[in-house]
Amino acid sequence: MRMSFLLLCAAARGTTAFNLPSLSASQLRSSSLRSVTTTRLHSTSSDSSDFDYDLLVIGGGSGGVRASRIASGHGAKVALLETKLSHGVDPYYSAIGGTCVNVGCVPKKLMVFASRYPGEIREMEGYGWKGASEGTFDWKVFLDNKNKEITRLNNVYQNFVLKNAGVQVIEARGTLTGPNSIQVHTTATGESSTLTAKNILIAVGGWPFKPDIPGIEHAITSNEIFYLEEQPKRMVVVGGGFIALEFATIMDGLGTDVTLMYRGDLFLRGFDDDMRTHLKEEMENNSGIDLKFNTDPKEIRKQDDGSFLVIDQDGNEVECDSILYATGRKGKIDGLNLESAGVHTENSFIPVNEYSQTNVPSIYAVGDVTDRIALTPVALMEGHRLADTVFGGMDRPVDHEFVASTVFTTPEIGTVGYSEQEAVEKYGDIDVYKNRFRAMKHSFPQSETYSLFKLIVESKTQRVVGCHVATDGAGEMVQGVAIAIKMGATKEDFDNTIGIHPTSAEELVTMRTPSYYYRDGQKVDKLE
Numbered sequence: 001m002r003m004s005f006l007l008l009c010a011a012a013r014g015t016t017a018f019n020l021p022s023l024s025a026s027q028l029r030s031s032s033l034r035s036v037t038t039t040r041l042h043s044t045s046s047d048s049s050d051f052d053y054d055l056l057v058i059g060g061g062s063g064g065v066r067a068s069r070i071a072s073g074h075g076a077k078v079a080l081l082e083t084k085l086s087h088g089v090d091p092y093y094s095a096i097g098g099t100c101v102n103v104g105c106v107p108k109k110l111m112v113f114a115s116r117y118p119g120e121i122r123e124m125e126g127y128g129w130k131g132a133s134e135g136t137f138d139w140k141v142f143l144d145n146k147n148k149e150i151t152r153l154n155n156v157y158q159n160f161v162l163k164n165a166g167v168q169v170i171e172a173r174g175t176l177t178g179p180n181s182i183q184v185h186t187t188a189t190g191e192s193s194t195l196t197a198k199n200i201l202i203a204v205g206g207w208p209f210k211p212d213i214p215g216i217e218h219a220i221t222s223n224e225i226f227y228l229e230e231q232p233k234r235m236v237v238v239g240g241g242f243i244a245l246e247f248a249t250i251m252d253g254l255g256t257d258v259t260l261m262y263r264g265d266l267f268l269r270g271f272d273d274d275m276r277t278h279l280k281e282e283m284e285n286n287s288g289i290d291l292k293f294n295t296d297p298k299e300i301r302k303q304d305d306g307s308f309l310v311i312d313q314d315g316n317e318v319e320c321d322s323i324l325y326a327t328g329r330k331g332k333i334d335g336l337n338l339e340s341a342g343v344h345t346e347n348s349f350i351p352v353n354e355y356s357q358t359n360v361p362s363i364y365a366v367g368d369v370t371d372r373i374a375l376t377p378v379a380l381m382e383g384h385r386l387a388d389t390v391f392g393g394m395d396r397p398v399d400h401e402f403v404a405s406t407v408f409t410t411p412e413i414g415t416v417g418y419s420e421q422e423a424v425e426k427y428g429d430i431d432v433y434k435n436r437f438r439a440m441k442h443s444f445p446q447s448e449t450y451s452l453f454k455l456i457v458e459s460k461t462q463r464v465v466g467c468h469v470a471t472d473g474a475g476e477m478v479q480g481v482a483i484a485i486k487m488g489a490t491k492e493d494f495d496n497t498i499g500i501h502p503t504s505a506e507e508l509v510t511m512r513t514p515s516y517y518y519r520d521g522q523k524v525d526k527l528e
Contacts, residue, residue: 048198053077054391056182056197058174058336061098062376063367064203065157067383069165074391078167079195081174083187085158087150093223096169097150097157099205099368100376103223106153107146108246112408114142115253119410126445137254139231146226176200179341179362199362199390202336202343202350203383206329206368215300218308219323222247232256232322236310238297239326240267242407245279247324248289249409258289259318261310263296268407272419272468274434278452279470282411286449297323331369346371354397356386364390373400404482406475411451414478417466417485418456429459430518431491433511439471439504453507455494459517462490467508477505 048054055071057064060082072078084095087102094102114137124132162169173185181196208221220228222243233256237248240262252258260267268276283289295316300323301309310318331348338345344359345351349371356364364386367379378400385396404416417423423430434454442449456466467481484493499506517524 048077051180051196051198053079053195053197055079055199055201055387056174056195057081057201057203058182059098059201059203059205059367059369060096060157060162060169061094061203061205061367061379062100063098063205063379063383064201065097065161065383066380067201067203067366067387068167069161070384070387071391072166074387076387076391079170079197080162080167081170081172081182081184083171083173085169085171086154087147089224089227093227094205096154098376101153101157102150103226105376107150107226108222108250109408110146110149111142111250111254112246112410115250116410118253118255123442123445123447126447137231139228139254143227173335175335175337176341176343176363177337179360183337199364200341201383201386202333202338202358202363202365202369203367203379204332204336204369206374207332208325209328209330210325211327213298213300215302215308216325218300218302219325221325225324228322232320234307234320235259235322235324236261236297236308236318236320237324237326238262238310239328240264240269241326241328242268242409244324244326245407245409247326249283249287252287252289253410259292259310259320260289261292261295261297261312261318263294265293267293268413270419271407271413271415272454272466273421274452274454275413275415275468275470278436278450279407279409279411279413282450282470283409286447287410292318329368329374331371333369355389356382356398372398373403375403375405378403402482402486404478406478408475411449411470411472412474414469414474414476415467416478416482417464419466419468420454420456423456423458423466424518424521427458427460427465428518428521430465431457431459431514432516432518433457433491433513434515435507435511437507440502441472451504451507453504453511455491455508455511457491457514459519462492464489464491464494469508471504477508481508 054076055078057068057080060080064080068078068080082096084092087095100106118134121132121134158169171187175183177183181194184193184195208223210216210219235251235256236259237244238261245267248258248260266276266280283291296313297310298313299311303309308320308323310320310323331350333345333348341360341363343350343363350358350365350369352358352365352370356366358365366382366386368374382398385398388394388396402417407413418426420432436450436452439451451471454468455464458465464485467478467485469478494509497509499509517527
């Protein structure tokens with residue numbers, strides 16, 4: 001089951017809105033429980049009066065903020081540590097609100113909106129509008145307006161979401177000194193003190209990963225792109241996940257000459273293969289992006305004029321003004337001193353059980369640092385359920401099945417449930433419905449822009465177990481479909497639903513005949 005971002009939503013201190021390597025359904029299910037014994041959550045035996053707080057949270061991203069607010073609502077005494085309360089470049093990029101608000105979903109989506117206006121304008125003549133032109137994109141104006149919006153959101157998180165909920169917000173970095181204690185390093189003064197808590201939550205999120213190749217210091221990531229002083233005229237984007245794809249299409253739409261390099265045969269590994277192929281075709285036909293598959297940069301050289309050469313494994317060279325690496329993320333655990341409390345880690349991530357509890361009973365973790373599903377809404381769910389369980393007297397394990405997501409490329413890909421390949425592996429017998437067509441909006445001005453709709457149905461129960469859509473506004477569309485699929489809707493339920501005409505979305509309730517089937521894991525075109 002594909003649980004994508006993108007781009008990018010998440011939280012640097014609770015989830016990341018950005019890209020971790022794509023995971024299959026089986027990987028997602030197994031990773032969520034690895035190495036930690038499942039137990040019903042309970043607070044430690046010590047009385048809360050023995051500690052300064054009932055809950056101390058390290059990280060003010062999506063997961064940390066949600067857990068803090070809900071726990072406080074249940075009557076807990078809560079403090080949240082975040083290194084910065086306002087966004088900016090050095091030294092952390094992120095701030096209160098996490099990756100999503102500062103260098104993830106929110107500013108990325110604003111860039112997506114900006115990048116799509118030229119495509120709209122190109123189709124205007126077909127609708128009778130004469131003399132329309134794309135104009136000139138002003139990078140500095142956009143960044144100034146973006147910065148004002150992120151500043152506004154930083155203030156909302158600190159002074160409304162958290163303080164109104166009774167959460168004490170401390171601008172400081174936290175370091176564990178034991179299972180119930182944190183050394184607090186105040187950002188403004190550099191002074192240190194120690195706070196104790198009955199329960200500690202680690203929600204520090206993830207951080208972009210760059211490989212160790214010559215010249216990698218010249219490459220930027222999804223952090224720095226939001227603060228570039230000038231728009232690059234030529235950019236190389238390296239990676240094949242949704243962050244790489246999103247930024248490639250964004251920068252192309254804004255007028256940058258983009259080359260996308262990916263070491264594999266086809267990008268978006270872990271997504272449905274038809275969606276991957278469809279996006280590749282649309283990018284080839286309707287964008288200026290130069291797609292280079294099976295291409296792995298081995299060196300970056302800075303030239304005398306300030307430009308760069310990206311040299312691949314075969315010695316081919318591409319000249320550019322900026323190189324963006326989007327090749328995965330790691331957990332942001334450096335400096336947490338997890339070993340002092342005996343917290344187990346795997347690579348840079350913290351394994352937890354289905355209640356987000358680590359191997360240390362008093363310490364929990366949510367969001368990207370747990371390497372489950374790197375999406376903002378998932379971190380919100382994890383933080384909320386943790387607070388309900390520990391402080392609200394409920395039994396609410398996490399639920400990672402049928403998580404909807406969107407890749408904010410052009411066209412968008414919206415997805416929920418199992419891909420065709422995963423459904424065959426899980427169920428053996430499935431029915432596949434799909435249709436590729438030109439939406440009315442694009443067919444009228446004679447644009448060669450196509451949509452692809454696909455439903456995966458488990459044959460025995462006729463339950464819809466996968467929905468994959470590549471079209472304008474796919475994310476808005478699939479969010480509604482996800483409710484039905486999460487509730488267990490069958491193909492008959494879809495068929496009994498009256499469509500809205502004329503819309504592209506009505507395709508979801510008008511596909512009557514399977515395109516093909518799988519029986520005992522084997523594809524067949526017709527049933528005898």
